[in-house]
Amino acid sequence: MPESTSFPATYEGVRLLVKHLRGPDGCPWDREQTPESLKHLLLEECYELIEAIEDDDSDKIVEELGDVFLHLALQIQIGTEAGRFSGERVFDGMVDKYVRRHPHVFGDAKMEDVSEAVPRWDALKRQELEGSTKSILDGLPKGMPALSYARAVQDRAARMGFDWEDYRGVVDKVAEELRELNDAESPEERESEMGDLLFSVVNASRWLGAEAETALRLSNRRFYNRFTTMERLCRERDQSFKDLPLDSKEQLWEEAKAIEKG
The missing domain is CATH 1.10.287.1080 (MazG-like)
Structure with missing residues (x-):
């Protein structure tokens, strides 16, 4: 062996x-x-x-x-x-x-600043697509987590000039999608409008320089930590969390947040 x-x-x-x-x-x-x-x-x-x-x-x-x-x-x-x-x-x-996509490293091209990297990368990818029917979006796996996929397609579309002029338009779009969700009547309409709302929220996150997938994952972790703290506090106090009234649970939530902050 x-x-x-x-x-x-x-x-x-x-x-x-x-x-x-x-x-x-x-x-x-x-x-x-x-x-x-x-x-x-x-x-x-x-x-x-x-x-x-x-x-x-x-x-x-x-x-x-x-x-x-x-x-x-x-x-x-x-x-x-x-x-x-x-x-x-x-x-x-x-x-x-990667040698082909780094001509500023392995060829004669020059890059003075990191801000030139993404436009240069996109230009090279567009050259590779010349004569092809492929879209600039086609390289993204559709099996990606939905929030990450939304961010990726928005990034690529924005680099092709398809984007809002300012953050105000992004915020207005989020508000519009929320109104449409509230007005939706059938389960199918609500699902569709919820998707549009989430897509617009991801776009707002992109404009703020935040990664929606990471932000939500960290929020999930905070919720997990706080909820399990509430459960622990109830065990220590010989209480049934499930049977507590909502206002007591809200007090526990605030206590858990305070413990989290130290």
């Missing part, structure tokens, strides 16, 4: 590890996996990495980076076994793409 030292702490070591796991002397579970079966696990690992980054936990970041990297290596190994592509093809395409 190979020891951990049989696999060097490099990408080649990870590749050999994954190849062994999927080999005849490896793990039955790993051998049975497909790109499709691993999708949700890869997504889960990415979210765990994001959480570690937000917690600023270096040890956890290292662990979660390893988990994500293992999943990427698994996808490459499965593709290699099926004869669909190789690791070399993945890396060759990646290197070629």
Whole structure:
């Protein structure tokens, strides 16, 4: 049985590890996996990495980076076994793409300021799309979290000149969508108008320089922390949270907020 030292702490070591796991002397579970079966696990690992980054936990970041990297290596190994592509093809395409999109680093183009980066990047991508029927939005995976996808399509549309002239227009649009939601009558209309409202709120977030997905995730965390604090306080006081009147729950909420602030 190979020891951990049989696999060097490099990408080649990870590749050999994954190849062994999927080999005849490896793990039955790993051998049975497909790109499709691993999708949700890869997504889960990415979210765990994001959480570690937000917690600023270096040890956890290292662990979660390893988990994500293992999943990427698994996808490459499965593709290699099926004869669909190789690791070399993945890396060759990646290197070629990013060298091509950084002519100010690897070519004669000049970039004096970081503010030039995004317009330059967009111009290069538009050049790549010339003669194609693809949209500037087509590179975005539709399976992204909805708030992140909304922000991404808004960013790309704005860089093509399709945007509000000022923040006042953005705020007015949010108010308009809220009115339309209030006026909606059927469940289908309410769902549609709620989507439009959320889209406009994401746009407002973009104008404020905030990331809606991150903002909502942090709000979720604050709610979780405060709610679990309320539950803990009730246990300590031998109270049933569920049976408390609403005004008592609101008092507990304020107490939990005060505890959170320290």
